[in-house]
Amino acid sequence: MQPRRKTRQIAVGDERTGVVRIGGDAPVSVQTMTSGFTHDIDACVAEINRLAAAGADIVRVAVPEKKDTAALPEILAQTSVPIVADVHFHYRRALEAVEAGVHKIRLNPGNIADRAQVIEVIRACKAANSGRGIPIRVGVNEGSIIERKDKQKRAAELGAFFGDHKHGALLAIMIAKLEEYLDIFYEQDFTDICISAKSMDATIAIDAYTEISQRFDHPLHLGVTHAGPVETGRIRSVAALGALLAGGVGDTIRISYASDPVHEVEDGLELLWSLGLRDRKGAELIACPTCGRIQVDLLTLTQRVRTTLAEHIDVPMKVAVMGCVVNGPGEAEGADVAVFAGDRKGIIYVQGERVATVPEAEILDRLLAECRAFQDRVHAGDARLGEKNVNIVPPDPEGELGSGWAKIAAARLTVEGE
Ligand code: SF4
Numbered sequence: 001m002q003p004r005r006k007t008r009q010i011a012v013g014d015e016r017t018g019v020v021r022i023g024g025d026a027p028v029s030v031q032t033m034t035s036g037f038t039h040d041i042d043a044c045v046a047e048i049n050r051l052a053a054a055g056a057d058i059v060r061v062a063v064p065e066k067k068d069t070a071a072l073p074e075i076l077a078q079t080s081v082p083i084v085a086d087v088h089f090h091y092r093r094a095l096e097a098v099e100a101g102v103h104k105i106r107l108n109p110g111n112i113a114d115r116a117q118v119i120e121v122i123r124a125c126k127a128a129n130s131g132r133g134i135p136i137r138v139g140v141n142e143g144s145i146i147e148r149k150d151k152q153k154r155a156a157e158l159g160a161f162f163g164d165h166k167h168g169a170l171l172a173i174m175i176a177k178l179e180e181y182l183d184i185f186y187e188q189d190f191t192d193i194c195i196s197a198k199s200m201d202a203t204i205a206i207d208a209y210t211e212i213s214q215r216f217d218h219p220l221h222l223g224v225t226h227a228g229p230v231e232t233g234r235i236r237s238v239a240a241l242g243a244l245l246a247g248g249v250g251d252t253i254r255i256s257y258a259s260d261p262v263h264e265v266e267d268g269l270e271l272l273w274s275l276g277l278r279d280r281k282g283a284e285l286i287a288c289p290t291c292g293r294i295q296v297d298l299l300t301l302t303q304r305v306r307t308t309l310a311e312h313i314d315v316p317m318k319v320a321v322m323g324c325v326v327n328g329p330g331e332a333e334g335a336d337v338a339v340f341a342g343d344r345k346g347i348i349y350v351q352g353e354r355v356a357t358v359p360e361a362e363i364l365d366r367l368l369a370e371c372r373a374f375q376d377r378v379h380a381g382d383a384r385l386g387e388k389n390v391n392i393v394p395p396d397p398e399g400e401l402g403s404g405w406a407k408i409a410a411a412r413l414t415v416e417g418e
Helices: 041-054 066-077 091-100 115-127 151-162 168-187 202-215 230-246 262-274 298-312 328-334 360-380 405-411
Strands: 009-014 018-023 029-033 058-062 083-087 104-107 136-141 193-198 252-254 284-287 318-322 337-341 345-350 353-359
Touching (some): 041 058, 041 066, 066 083, 066 091, 083 091, 091 104, 091 115, 104 115, 115 136, 115 168, 136 168, 168 202, 193 202, 202 230, 230 262, 252 262, 284 298, 298 318, 298 360, 318 328, 328 337, 345 360, 353 360
Parallel strands (some): 029 058, 058 083, 083 104, 104 136, 136 193
Antiparallel strands (some): 337 345, 345 353
16 A cells, blocks of 8 residues: 555535545545436435435535526535535536535536636635635546537547557546646636546546646545446446555545445445545454355355344454354454354354354354444443454364364275275
């Protein structure tokens, strides 16, 4: 892990929602976007609150029509997370959203008709929030940077793009556009800015953000755009965002899926937790992938443990669910609470101390009971996470645990004469 690149800091939110800081020494924040219509107030409020409950720090809503910005005051009154208005094409939507009291505007100056309109939005953002101002995210997306109105310019840009099948020309256009857009903001003495440069291609996203991070000190909003459904988008997003964050680049993230945005929040948080960039909330589950040694239904057990822990455990304890004696003791030693299975039974450990051996049908309940008891001790200050009190002595796999006994016996060589 590289140290995080130093950036300026912006603040998103107010006294009521709390202020989320982006950049500087602030923790990397997780953003997402609603998938429904903003003008459907009840549904929009319900979606925002569901995303906030899942852990979203900031939620963005699209405001393509006047009825969407008209809905914002009621939405803001019923939600308690900072809200960003996503504006494309119509600068008036940005002005209306600022007037409604949103906490940040996302703008792609490239699709606003003229510079005077962008300036009007900048001035409105500067004056908002009782003169304290609200920030603007300046976004260039790979899909929308090629010139559309000026046909000659478009031909030249497309020619440069397709004339070079590597992505160097595309990066050059993205950076040139960004510089061009930022000049408008600087001319207005407006630096309350966050930058994004998204692509659907993970390698372009990595190169674009790396390049931009070396040129500007504004905080960066990372994302791989149009990444697809969770099943494939997850890998593409984490490949790019994981590489960038590990390299010290990125101040806020949005993972985007063609799926329920709750998955965006869950995966964004898991990514930051995995990289140690945020303090984990809730249990961290370690589980073996199972193999031919397995003698309990570990895959079902693991899923049940995952959902049960998410519901009942709020301290970041490590919980291991292992299939047999081969790797079970090692993982159990590193975990706060662990089970490793044998022949239709499981041995449960708490910080290395063996507390129970139970039949398969009772593993889930007993494991949860031990996790809750351990959590209570942590809350009371009687136990500390990550402490190892006892070295685990692995049970005899052919003896009491019976793990793989038949297979071990079947594989044993019989040496003639013995
Ligand atoms: S812990 Fe045992 S059952 Fe699980 S993958 Fe490893 S060897 Fe296989």
